[in-house]
Amino acid sequence: MSDEAAPIRPLEGLRSATALVRAMARFGRKRLAVALTFLVLGNVTEGISILLLLPILTLAGRGAPDYAIDLGGRHVLGYALPDVSVGLEILLGAIVVLVALQAAFNRVKAVYLSDLLQDFANGTRAGLFSAVASARWETVVRMRRADLEHALTGEIDRITFSGFVSLNLMQIVVGLAIYFVLCLAVSVPMTLFAFGFGLIALLLLKPYRKLAERFGQKIQSARTVQARLVSEFISGLKTARSMNQEPMHVAQFERTLDATKADAHDYARRNALGNGLFQVALAIGAAGFVLISLRIAGLEMSQMLVLLVILMRVTPRFQGVQAQVQALLVDLPAWWRVADLQQRLEANREGGRGFASAPVPVPRQEILLDRVTYRHKEGSEEAALSDCTIRLPVGQATALIGASGAGKSTVADIVMGLIRPEAGRFLVDGRELSEAERRGWREHLAYVPQETFLLHDTIRANLAIVAPQATEAEMREALADAAADRFVAALPDGLDTRVGDRGTLLSGGERQRIALARAFLRRPAVLILDEATSALDWESQSRVAEALARRAGRMTVLTIAHRPSMVAFADRVYTLEAGRVVEEGAMADLMRNGEGHLARMFAHEASEPGRRRLAQGA
Numbered sequence: 139m140s141d142e143a144a145p146i147r148p149l150e151g152l153r154s155a156t157a158l159v160r161a162m163a164r165f166g167r168k169r170l171a172v173a174l175t176f177l178v179l180g181n182v183t184e185g186i187s188i189l190l191l192l193p194i195l196t197l198a199g200r201g202a203p204d205y206a207i208d209l210g211g212r213h214v215l216g217y218a219l220p221d222v223s224v225g226l227e228i229l230l231g232a233i234v235v236l237v238a239l240q241a242a243f244n245r246v247k248a249v250y251l252s253d254l255l256q257d258f259a260n261g262t263r264a265g266l267f268s269a270v271a272s273a274r275w276e277t278v279v280r281m282r283r284a285d286l287e288h289a290l291t292g293e294i295d296r297i298t299f300s301g302f303v304s305l306n307l308m309q310i311v312v313g314l315a316i317y318f319v320l321c322l323a324v325s326v327p328m329t330l331f332a333f334g335f336g337l338i339a340l341l342l343l344k345p346y347r348k349l350a351e352r353f354g355q356k357i358q359s360a361r362t363v364q365a366r367l368v369s370e371f372i373s374g375l376k377t378a379r380s381m382n383q384e385p386m387h388v389a390q391f392e393r394t395l396d397a398t399k400a401d402a403h404d405y406a407r408r409n410a411l412g413n414g415l416f417q418v419a420l421a422i423g424a425a426g427f428v429l430i431s432l433r434i435a436g437l438e439m440s441q442m443l444v445l446l447v448i449l450m451r452v453t454p455r456f457q458g459v460q461a462q463v464q465a466l467l468v469d470l471p472a473w474w475r476v477a478d479l480q481q482r483l484e485a486n487r488e489g490g491r492g493f494a495s496a497p498v499p500v501p502r503q504e505i506l507l508d509r510v511t512y513r514h515k516e517g518s519e520e521a522a523l524s525d526c527t528i529r530l531p532v533g534q535a536t537a538l539i540g541a542s543g544a545g546k547s548t549v550a551d552i553v554m555g556l557i558r559p560e561a562g563r564f565l566v567d568g569r570e571l572s573e574a575e576r577r578g579w580r581e582h583l584a585y586v587p588q589e590t591f592l593l594h595d596t597i598r599a600n601l602a603i604v605a606p607q608a609t610e611a612e613m614r615e616a617l618a619d620a621a622a623d624r625f626v627a628a629l630p631d632g633l634d635t636r637v638g639d640r641g642t643l644l645s646g647g648e649r650q651r652i653a654l655a656r657a658f659l660r661r662p663a664v665l666i667l668d669e670a671t672s673a674l675d676w677e678s679q680s681r682v683a684e685a686l687a688r689r690a691g692r693m694t695v696l697t698i699a700h701r702p703s704m705v706a707f708a709d710r711v712y713t714l715e716a717g718r719v720v721e722e723g724a725m726a727d728l729m730r731n732g733e734g735h736l737a738r739m740f741a742h743e744a745s746e747p748g749r750r751r752l753a754q755g756a
């Protein structure tokens with residue numbers, strides 16, 4: 139994800155809300171249609187109950203003793219009413235029935251809208267989640283983890299709120315439309331005056347909507363920065379503490395909070411002025427309305443009172459339109475950003491829709507990187523791999539050695555089908571894998587990196603992730619091969635011991651051994667170890683190496699290591715230097731070449747200063 143917040147599209151106000159409602163409708167067109175129907179029914183019944191005030195007020199004004207009104211000869215919206223006489227009791231009863239109906243309609247509407255909102259929130263979140271899961275590795279790895287986490291949590295909450303606001307806005311607009319028609323039934327010119335006035339006031343408030351839009355963008359950037367700071371702080375908490383860096387982090391975080399507060403204060407101050415002006419404008423409109431109704435239009439008192447009742451309901455709705463549009467504009471950037479992110483991820487989906495994968499047969503001969511070149515950053519000068527040919531014969535162990543940054547992990551990523559060569563080919567039994575086959579290919583793999591991934595759960599659960607059907611005996615065998623059996627047996631709850639958040643209750647070496655056991659339990663055709671035993675003591679490393687040697691012929695192993703014990707069991711060794719293969723050959727042959735990289739690595743290990751001192755002391 140780029141550092142800059144995604145640009146806000148030139149959509150504003152009602153158009154933005156419409157776009158969002160359309161997006162919501164994708165999660166339940168029928169539901170939205172039902173909710174809209176009940177919304178209209180609710181508003182119509184409310185409106186009719188208000189219109190019924192008209193005959194009641196007329197009766198009250200006339201002071202007739204029978205309190206009955208003849209409908210004959212009267213017209214509503216151009217339609218003649220039936221020639222009947224209606225009493226006060228009937229009118230009041232009708233109002234009560236209408237209000238009860240309105241409550242029932244509103245209830246149905248509220249339930250449908252709430253379900254729709256929930257589906258929209260969940261659907262958006264799940265859509266983004268699965269877009270991250272199914273995007274090509276190159277795409278995901280170039281995005282910031284903090285941005286993805288923030289998009290899936292904080293941004294989604296803002297989007298849900300935007301959805302809520304859009305639905306409110308939709309309700310207000312539908313309400314206004316219905317009141318417009320009802321007002322027309324009472325007086326056409328006065329309706330045009332009242333609604334025209336409201337619309338003009340809304341138009342004049344455009345600068346305040348621009349203000350909300352700008353504030354929304356500022357908030358968006360500030361929250362993105364805050365999410366990044368939080369993520370970096372939490373990931374590096376121990377290091378920060380060890381070097382007394384917490385005050386620096388806290389000060390940095392507080393600075394961003396202060397900036398947000400200043401922006402919010404400025405927005406609230408200016409916005410309050412806008413709201414105040416709007417209120418005054420509407421009051422002027424109402425006063426003008428009464429004056430014109432009585433002095434110029436010559437409305438009857440009952441008509442004017444009904445129009446006033448309607449006006450009292452219409453005015454807050456006009457205010458509501460402005461308030462909801464502003465609220466929407468503040469939070470809408472989160473929606474555009476997540477939509478943008480999801481679009482980018484989906485455009486770079488690995489394979490077909492969902493997690494479809496095409497089956498790939500178990501490799502029988504060799505896995506080959508054929509003259510592969512790869513650059514992590516497009517257009518960069520530095521290639522992580524340049525013209526590398528590396529052969530992994532099936533059933534054999536191949537070791538990759540070389541200085542830090544030489545390109546070893548990049549080779550592992552190619553073998554896992556996570557990244558694709560920029561030039562050259564990656565072949566399994568002489569065949570290039572299609573997009574859909576990459577997932578199928580990974581069915582045969584197990585990968586153990588230096589940085590292990592453990593769930594905050596028991597050891598048993600952590601092992602079962604890759605082999606849910608594994609028996610306890612199989613688990614214990616895998617633990618023994620990973621030199622983890624003794625320490626697990628010594629834990630108070632054995633296999634059922636919880637490992638803490640990301641395994642923090644275990645030591646680094648213990649975590650690596652559980653991860654190794656998990657890989658063994660998967661019984662992969664190809665095992666990739668990327669400095670997987672870097673935190674293990676030499677005795678544990680030797681046990682793991684022995685277990686790997688025992689599997690010789692049955693499993694293809696790619697081992698990346700800096701320590702000889704995890705290389706010694708390999709059949710072939712490749713040395714990488716700045717992305718190029720500078721040495722390759724059978725283990726035994728390379729060991730005989732005393733000047734070669736491999737022989738020097740072994741010699742260096744044997745002559746480590748500590749060892750020398752021990753040897754001297756002995």
Ligand SMILES: Nc1ncnc2c1ncn2[C@@H]1O[C@H](COP(=O)(O)OP(=O)(O)OP(=O)(O)O)[C@@H](O)[C@H]1O
Nearest residue numbers: 279514515522540541542543544545546547548549
């Ligand atoms: N995601 C990435 N984006 C940009 N550059 C990267 C990325 N990953 C690796 N590189 C660069 O590619 C080169 C090879 O990296 P790679 O991780 O393959 O080396 P390595 O031999 O595995 O190193 P180490 O032994 O330290 O793990 C390095 O220069 C590294 O900086």
